[in-house]
Amino acid sequence: MSSLAAVLGLNSNTLTPTPNYAPYHAIFNFLSAYVFFSSRFLKNSYGIDHNVNPREDVTRFGERAVQEGKITQKQLNLLKRNEALHANAVDHFPMFIGSALFATVAKVPNETVNRACLVYTTARLVYAAAYLAIDKVALSYIRSLAWWAGNFTCMYLLWQSGKALNSASL
Numbered sequence: 001m002s003s004l005a006a007v008l009g010l011n012s013n014t015l016t017p018t019p020n021y022a023p024y025h026a027i028f029n030f031l032s033a034y035v036f037f038s039s040r041f042l043k044n045s046y047g048i049d050h051n052v053n054p055r056e057d058v059t060r061f062g063e064r065a066v067q068e069g070k071i072t073q074k075q076l077n078l079l080k081r082n083e084a085l086h087a088n089a090v091d092h093f094p095m096f097i098g099s100a101l102f103a104t105v106a107k108v109p110n111e112t113v114n115r116a117c118l119v120y121t122t123a124r125l126v127y128a129a130a131y132l133a134i135d136k137v138a139l140s141y142i143r144s145l146a147w148w149a150g151n152f153t154c155m156y157l158l159w160q161s162g163k164a165l166n167s168a169s170l
Contacts, residue, residue: 025118029093029120029124030093040054043057058079074135085132096150100157103157108158124148
């Protein structure tokens with residue numbers, strides 16, 4: 001295996017146990033969901049962030065900001081997609097944590113857990129990039145594919161957890 005594979009926790013060398021990198025993926029995905037994908041940065045740069053009630057900024061002030069020339073309609077649409085991305089990332093985070101935790105507790109091999117966590121994290125980054133960058137219907141299916149890839153990765157980890165737990169109890 002290459003050194004990159006070892007760093008990613010995909011090394012199957014039996015002499016050196018592979019560490020479980022799920023906690024690090026959990027930290028990264030938490031920060032992505034709650035910090036990096038937050039619309040606060042974009043709202044601040046557009047000058048329409050109101051900390052008193054930030055969840056209503058776009059609803060209450062978005063159209064007015066377009067009418068007043070503070071932002072363009074395209075910028076407002078990006079902001080709306082950013083808010084939807086943030087909400088989806090926050091909604092989906094517990095599924096990832098649950099599936100990674102199940103797999104770890106069930107003693108699914110670390111290589112399997114690491115590979116699945118890497119696929120999940122990559123899928124969520126593709127999802128985020130597609131959500132923010134794509135505003136055409138035909139290309140928006142890239143986002144859907146990335147979303148489903150993340151879902152299937154979580155289901156795969158849960159499935160592997162069930163297999164590991166059932167084989168351990170026999």
